[in-house]
Amino acid sequence: MKAPERIDLEQVAFEEHRIDSNTSGVSLYLRNKRLRTMTSFSAERTIVLVHGATYSSGSLYDVRLGGFSFMDYLAAQGYDVFAVDVRGYGLSTRPQAMEEDARLNPPLIGTDTGVSDFSSAVDFVLKHRGLKKVNVFAMSWGGTVAGAYTAVNSSRVRKLALLAPQWLSDKPIPIDMGGELGSYRLVPVLDTLPRWLGTAPKYAQDSLIPAGWFDQWARATLAEDPWSRDRVPDRLRATNGPIEDIRKYWRAGKPYYQPSAITVPVLLLHGEWDIDVPIEIALEYFRELRSAPYRRWVEIGEATHMALLEKNRLQVFRAITDFLSEDYRPE
DSSP states (O other): OOOOOOOOGGGEEEEEEEEEOSSTTOEEEEEEEEETTOOOOOGGGEEEEEOOSSSOHHHHHOOOBTTBOHHHHHHHTTOEEEEEEOTTSTTSOOOGGGGSOGGGSOOOOOHHHHHHHHHHHHHHHHHHHTOSOEEEEEETHHHHHHHHHHHHOGGGEEEEEEESOOOOOSSOOTTOOOSOOOSEEEEEGGGOHHHHHHTSOGGGHHHHSOTTHHHHHHHHHHHTOHHHHHHSTTEEEEESHHHHHIIIIITTTOOSSOGGGOOSOEEEEEETTOSSSOHHHHHHHHHTOTTSSOEEEEEESSOOTTGGGSTTHHHHHHHHHHHHHOOOOOO
């Protein structure tokens, strides 16, 4: 693979939006990046992102590692890219219960809420840009949010790209640590590196994440939750609704939605060393996409569940832009 692209960050425009959700008093944070020279907008060149169950869109998609973020890359490739934080994450409104002891309230922000908030973001983008469709990308729990949304809103989605989406599992799912669930959990961000590296073979652990990237990512991630910084340093609040839904749906053999209802082209990406969504689970999901006009599997070698933040991230980036930009129709 050639050296990473040079991205002129001065040419990337950044805007922030506060948009209404379907709940009074709840606003959603939506970040946008595009080239400053972009003056016309199209479905083909517009993409909306949503995050997973632990980290916000800013953490996963907009930390400048190696000089540029995933959002920077998409913008430099000519995309008008938006990324939303579901309520309870990042810079969106956090429920009052997240200000209290987690043991005092039930799990917050289930997948129903995630789908609703994502729908609000897509509605905003469509109206803001005068479009009828957008492209969609998500990972992990976000894959459930985006997939469920697309299954009932195919008229608003041009193409769907997913990295390691959830699916049924007859084995424990690592993100669910067991025990009683409070309203949220405290994630020890600075202590996640050993577990992250530990999902790769020992010979590859030292080179999986380029020097300095983890510390830079961790600092940016923690900065999005100043409440935790002041009370429980180096911990990030993450809602437990997605974990409750793992127990209610994915471990119980009950799909939250039917992938066979998705009727747009789908790209499924998966990392070779992903233990959160093992290859057999991803493959079962892929087989369920039987109503898509076409579907594509891309396996990223030497990558984990967090492939977007690792040395081989450009393989993911390029697979996504190739998929979105191609004008392919089955014969």
